[in-house]
Amino acid sequence: MTANPRRQLRQTDVKRLNRTWRRHTEGRLALIVESVTGPFNIGSIFRTAAAFGVGHVWLAGNATPPTNPKAQKTALGTDRLVAWDEPVPVLEAVRAAKDDGFRVIAVELTGDAVPLHEAKLDGDVCLVVGSEDHGCSPALLEAADGVCYIPQVGRVGSFNVGVATAIAVAEARRQEWAAKGMPAGN
Template sequence: MSTARDTANGSAAPAARRQLRPTDVKRLNRDWRRRTDGRLGLLVESVTQPFNMGSIIRSAAVFGVERLWLAGNAISPDHRNVAKTALGTERLVPWEHAGSVAEAAAAVRAQGLRLVAVELTGDAVPLHDAPLDGDVCLAVGGEDHGCSPALLAAADAVAYIPQIGRVGSLNVAVATAVALAETRRREWAVPTD
């Protein structure tokens, strides 16, 4: 196979790189599923914008979230405007509106999951140091105020996403995707026997 020089680092790069065909993507995803043992849940508190909820659901489906718990005034995944962003993935992630944060946290714990909130607090640890091993449920809060005091009190741990730019926070859907990806990345980084 002929190669072209990658001018950025001088290494040889394939001359013709192409996207995977759908069957190859399915095979690749199946391989990653085989390497995934940890159960992953997601608690969403008071996310009210359909675009954000749809994006969160799509990310949840991508990273194999087994259950989505809604608390507070979170918009329902079956709202027609959520579907515009979720693109059908709202049918792939089981969900329930658990009522209050306390009820949602109890439902999470009843499933044997550790609850880790994603929020900027004084005692939060960087996401890359958070206790994301094993069976875990991430929790995110609403667009305007993040995780409520009740959610923070119910959490077993709190983690934040380190940021080096001049912006104070990420959009809730983006932050959720980052946290879900880090949770799976940590699991996948463990050498297999």
């Protein structure tokens, strides 16, 4: 691509690189965002969704929509690149995801949760994240097909919801690409 591999890529090179990864991405990925009210978190989640090819975001509970002016500051217009619905009751969002053929996997700390890297995130998967203060609701956890958590070794008990979403979505794509034998250099 370039004579000096440490030089930052030009915009054309970035588009070419992203196109290569897009060609090796087939799994459908979606999100349910339950009662996330912080507009900057919503904006961050939508930007992550657009970057990783999330096809649909269901907003649930009292989630802030990405059209909120403060959310737009973080999303930078990426909400137009991802299909999304106005907030609905959480069980309605779960039903819609399942009716669309997704397995629903909550990202939450529960007694039966598996570490994120061990969770089966292949195929058509809809990841669920919950509110900043209380996480996923009991009703959502009961309706989910599975639960996973993000292992941490530091002294902080949890991640910001926008960061947790980015980690979970990135892991879902990493698992897909690893299963296809995609080398790290592609």
